[in-house]
Amino acid sequence: MFFRKNSKAFDLTDTLNGCLKGKQTAQRALYEHYFSFAKSICLRYAASQEQAEEMVNDGFLKVLEKLPLYDPTRAFEAWFRTVVIRTSIDYYRRNQLQGTRITLEDAPEPEYEDNLLENMAAEEILTLVQKLPPAYRAVFSLFVVDGYTHAEIAELLGINEGTSRSNLAKARTKLQAWVSTSHPAYMK
Known part of the structure; x- marks a missing residue:
């Protein structure tokens, strides 16, 4: 054969x-x-x-x-x-890290809708995550996908824990804005 x-x-x-x-x-x-x-x-x-x-x-x-x-x-x-x-x-x-470090320690947590991403295909989500700035993308992936804590992320990336929290909040805000503009049906 x-x-x-x-x-x-x-x-x-x-x-x-x-x-x-x-x-x-x-x-x-x-x-x-x-x-x-x-x-x-x-x-x-x-x-x-x-x-x-x-x-x-x-x-x-x-x-x-x-x-x-x-x-x-x-x-x-x-x-x-x-x-x-x-x-x-x-x-x-x-x-990627050059020029992307953010020193904002205690940014207010913006409001976002967690269930928006649940209705999207994995490929769509990955495409949006890849559009995030490198610092936001790294923190989002480590925290949301891989389950690292902010303390662990701070150590891995050489940033402050507050910066990790801020980058995650900003990543979520950007993702929510992109989802709401590209998929208005997902918004309440």
């Missing part, structure tokens, strides 16, 4: 052992198996598909570099996700 599927199933343990030995076939298998997962994470922090792919590649390099530190008694996907998120934040710091 010419169109036979590859009968070799992905074996995480064998693949990780091969990666630890520096085998390129194992590294390629890991990349191909986890590429979509990594890209879905990076898209939340990137301004474009190209930027997300750069983050993915940086993330895989970091995963391979840090693989000897991975504890096999823990879930690989959780460890992998953490490495990719931190790599995305490092990319953000290197390429």
Whole structure:
């Protein structure tokens, strides 16, 4: 048969052992198996598909570099996700942080409608999140999607906790404004 599927199933343990030995076939298998997962994470922090792919590649390099530190008694996907998120934040710091730091400590919390985003498709939401300024996008993704606290975000991004809160509020306000103008039916 010419169109036979590859009968070799992905074996995480064998693949990780091969990666630890520096085998390129194992590294390629890991990349191909986890590429979509990594890209879905990076898209939340990137301004474009190209930027997300750069983050993915940086993330895989970091995963391979840090693989000897991975504890096999823990879930690989959780460890992998953490490495990719931190790599995305490092990319953000290197390429986006200049000139976007906001020092407003105690901005009043604007009113926004939390249920607006519930009625939108994930792709629409991702498109809107990618339009946010880099500082807002990073805080929004870390807080809303990845579940980090403002203290953790402040430490990761090298900002004050109040700045994290302010950036989240401003991100939500911008998203709500964009949703209300592009989808007026979602407004009450």
